[in-house]
Amino acid sequence: MRLHDVVRTNQVDDQLIARRKDAFRWYHALTPPRVLTSDGEAVTVEILL
Numbered sequence: 001m002r003l004h005d006v007v008r009t010n011q012v013d014d015q016l017i018a019r020r021k022d023a024f025r026w027y028h029a030l031t032p033p034r035v036l037t038s039d040g041e042a043v044t045v046e047i048l049l
Helices: 005-011 014-029
Strands: none
Touching: none
């Protein structure tokens, strides 16, 4: 269901919204892989949402 369809029909797919929320929570919990330099220093990156 596209935004255009939601606006036109004034109906939403509650199951789709729940699946997207669950997927967001799962992806948000992931941490980026660590990168180490040849000197042994860890490269860190801050992710802004």
